[in-house]
Amino acid sequence: MYGIINQAIQELVTTNFGEDKWIQVLKISGVKEAFFLSNESYDDEVTYQLARAASEVLHLSLEEVLHTFGEFWVLHTGNKKYGSLMIAGGNNLKEFIVNLPVFHDRVSLIYSNLRQPEFEVSDLEENSIQLHYYSHRIGLTEFVRGLLFGLSKLYQTSSTIELLNCRDKGHDHDVFKISW
Ligand code: HEM
Structure with a gap:
């Protein structure tokens, strides 16, 4: 999906839960990129990895994250x-x-x-x-x-x-x- 989606996940985690949580999400997601370009297309798996990692770090179900x-x-x-x-x-x-x-x-x-x-x-x-x-x-x-x-x-x-x-x-x- 376009990087704007991944950027928005980053913004959501950072704004609502803090920068530290985002760093943890990125770390455990296994995603290699440290930042995303809004108009570049990334593999869909990057978005799913970020959502799964956010669920783990924030102690929310995947459904709640989505x-x-x-x-x-x-x-x-x-x-x-x-x-x-x-x-x-x-x-x-x-x-x-x-x-x-x-x-x-x-x-x-x-x-x-x-x-x-x-x-x-x-x-x-x-x-x-x-x-x-x-x-x-x-x-x-x-x-x-x-x-x-x-x-x-x-x-x-x-x-x-x-x-x-x-x-x-x-x-x-x-x-x-x-x-x-
Ligand atoms: C200005 C507002 C919006 C923008 C700029 C936007 C843009 C996008 C972008 C860039 C994607 C990723 C698709 C890709 O990269 O191939 C996407 C996916 C999606 N958008 Fe929007 N969107 C907007 C509003 C909405 C709204 C209001 C809805 C529904 C109520 C919606 C429903 C979806 C869904 C469900 C997907 C997932 C794609 C899929 O099912 O394959 N979007 N959108």
């Missing part, structure tokens, strides 16, 4: 570094989710070799929507749940996020129901 990272990505990285992209995503939670299927098309103008996630929406109702998440990668379900939590906070919309179906249970993609 969830926290998803929230941090929206509220800090997305909102602070890519404000205009986020604003173009929509004026409220519902609009943002409806537009999510094309969101990374704009991101790919910055990061041309992006292997982007695929989203579809269905069952749009007055107070809920279903979001379908397809990916080349595995194990990122809780990252997506964290991203959705972050979006709810960003738009100050109290919501519940239910996982209706997932690849862990043999489905070919993950299905979330977001209700507000």
Whole structure:
């Protein structure tokens, strides 16, 4: 994945837990790089190694790390570094989710070799929507749940996020129901 992702993991650990913890994470992860360039593509395994090491150092489950990272990505990285992209995503939670299927098309103008996630929406109702998440990668379900939590906070919309179906249970993609 692009270095911006690994940089954001570093920022999350450093900001919320301190520089010492980041040094430990890097050490036990086995990752050779001491820092990451945002627009260089790294092996996906680097990101997974960092997430697993953060789980060990911070005494959090891998799911908790991914969830926290998803929230941090929206509220800090997305909102602070890519404000205009986020604003173009929509004026409220519902609009943002409806537009999510094309969101990374704009991101790919910055990061041309992006292997982007695929989203579809269905069952749009007055107070809920279903979001379908397809990916080349595995194990990122809780990252997506964290991203959705972050979006709810960003738009100050109290919501519940239910996982209706997932690849862990043999489905070919993950299905979330977001209700507000
Ligand atoms: C301005 C905000 C955003 C930027 C700049 C951005 C950029 C990126 C980048 C660079 C990657 C790594 C892909 C690669 O290197 O091949 C990625 C992955 C991903 N992004 Fe975003 N993203 C943003 C917002 C979002 C939001 C709001 C969501 C969903 C709610 C989202 C969902 C994902 C997911 C699930 C992945 C993992 C890729 C996979 O499943 O294969 N992103 N994004």
